Amino acid sequence: MISLIFYFLIFQLSVSYVPEISANLKMVEVYGTPKESSGIFRMPTQENWLDCLYKCLATWNCVLVSQLPNGCEYFNTQEIQSVTRLTSSDGRVVAFKISLTDCPPVPQTPPLFGNVTSSLIITDGSDNYYKSEITETSDTWDFNYSIHKCLTDIPKDYTPLVNHGEPYWMDLASSFTPGETFFMTGKTPAYGYRFTISFYRQGTGGGENDYAMRIRISNGYGNKTNTEISTFFNQTTEIKRDENLANPYAPLQDFEIRVNSTDTVANIYMNSTLLQYTLDPQVPLTDMTQIVINLGGFAGLNVTLYYIGWTGDCWKMISNHVNKESQRNRHQGETVLE
Structure with missing residues (x-):
């Protein structure tokens, strides 16, 4: 079930991961x-x-x-x-x-x-x-x-990325577990474009790739201004899709997106909007190995990235x-x- 909630304060779940000390x-x-x-x-x-x-x-x-x-x-x-x-x-x-x-x-x-x-x-x-x-x-x-x-939030003194729409891959060193938070900042594309955020696992062949969650944010692409969230198994089998969700962003607007989850529900914070997406157990979010911006080479993909990170990024x-x-x-x- 999808719910749209306006909020003024984001409460971020957090976990304190403790490394396993070497033994033997x-x-x-x-x-x-x-x-x-x-x-x-x-x-x-x-x-x-x-x-x-x-x-x-x-x-x-x-x-x-x-x-x-x-x-x-x-x-x-x-x-x-x-x-x-x-x-x-x-x-x-x-x-x-x-x-x-x-x-x-x-x-x-x-x-x-x-x-x-x-x-x-x-x-x-x-x-x-x-x-x-x-x-x-x-x-x-x-x-x-x-x-x-561990990274706890978007650093105040980060160096902006030089990325203007090409796919951007971020490998996950460990599982994206309940309590972890993903965050990204940037500028939305001009009218007529869209961008995607994929929680993704790359298989050994083209037909074995999974998407626990693909978030597609459109601003006038195909005459649509919306947010669409979907789950794919083995690349082409779409298990579920929630579409026509709110897109709170105007073209060429600075944005901040955060994603965290419980065992069953993902929370997508988009400035002053929260979207909730029920996860499918066939493609667990904890099994994903990458978060990819604009994956797939689809038409109309563009976005300017300033920063991307997650709280599971711990070893410096x-x-x-x-x-x-x-x-x-x-x-x-x-x-x-x-």
């Missing part, structure tokens, strides 16, 4: 030597190698330890950006902290054991979560770091270096992550 941690030894981030002063220790391995394993933000002739060096999150691959003839050993359920078969090469990447999600014990991700090239293992800070890249203030605090015995 192990230290994996390989031949290599660290490439340190510039400007970091290090103080080698004189512990034996086995103690170094146990200490790194027990330290929440230690991601790598390097063996020295008379001790070792520890590298915490953001303090190491790359490790050069060596052979046994070089005699240099490092150990990566890796999450492994079981020890992989011998033919698989450490430390990634055949995987493209290896991620480590850690916490300092409060509400701060960090991700350390390792990838490999032919001669290095490289580190990238992220901090878990952080620099793999430590600033001078962090170094000073580190020398005083305090670990600081940027």
